[in-house]
Amino acid sequence: MEFSRRDFIRGTIAVLIASSFPGAAHGEEAGELNKAHEPLIRVPKVAQDGRVVPVTVDLSGHPMEEDHYIKSIEIFDMQSKTPDRGRAILTPDVGRAFLSTRVKMPDGKHNIKVVIECSKHGRFESAVTMSVVGGQCKEA
């Protein structure tokens, strides 16, 4: 099989593009990276008071060293007109990637999205679903 100079250049560009995105690993490597950056997200399955819904994000197994740490944790309520439910910017001085907060959600089913940013591997998204009942939170 003959490789032309054009084939060589195309191949090189493809490899460079694939390796330039943080977190864009492939196959087994991608699976392991995703697992290493998947937080434990604790929310009530059914919240009784939408004014104070507890949300905890915990990535206790992830290093928090100067050269490798979780830089931020963001929470979104995807059903809200204003989904942003806060962003914690961490430093290695916290020692553990963890955030516990309370958010507002009106009644209904909610898809809670969490975005983690790792200083070395980039951004990773996770999501959980939950419901709110009770009618106490009119808007959020």
Added chain:
Amino acid sequence: MEEIKAGISLPEKAERGSAVQVRIRINHPMTPDNFLEKMEVSYMGRTVLTYRLTPGISDNPSVGFYLKAVENAPVKVTFTSNKGSRIEAEEMLQVHG
């Protein structure tokens, strides 16, 4: 008018080098017109955590995070509201070992 107070909960004593859980509470509304937009925590002269809040966070925010215990020093928190007001609090972290 009710005074706005922030409180920091720390363990009584922390083992040097361990990550300890911290909880910060503050009584403040979180409405689109009047809300806390930033919480900054410092320890040993450095900012260790910044939390950007939105009106979608519950009134009277209660925030939990961890802090690596290094030495006896105050943990300080500063809240800033969208109206420019600042609320501060501090609590001493006692470290042993």
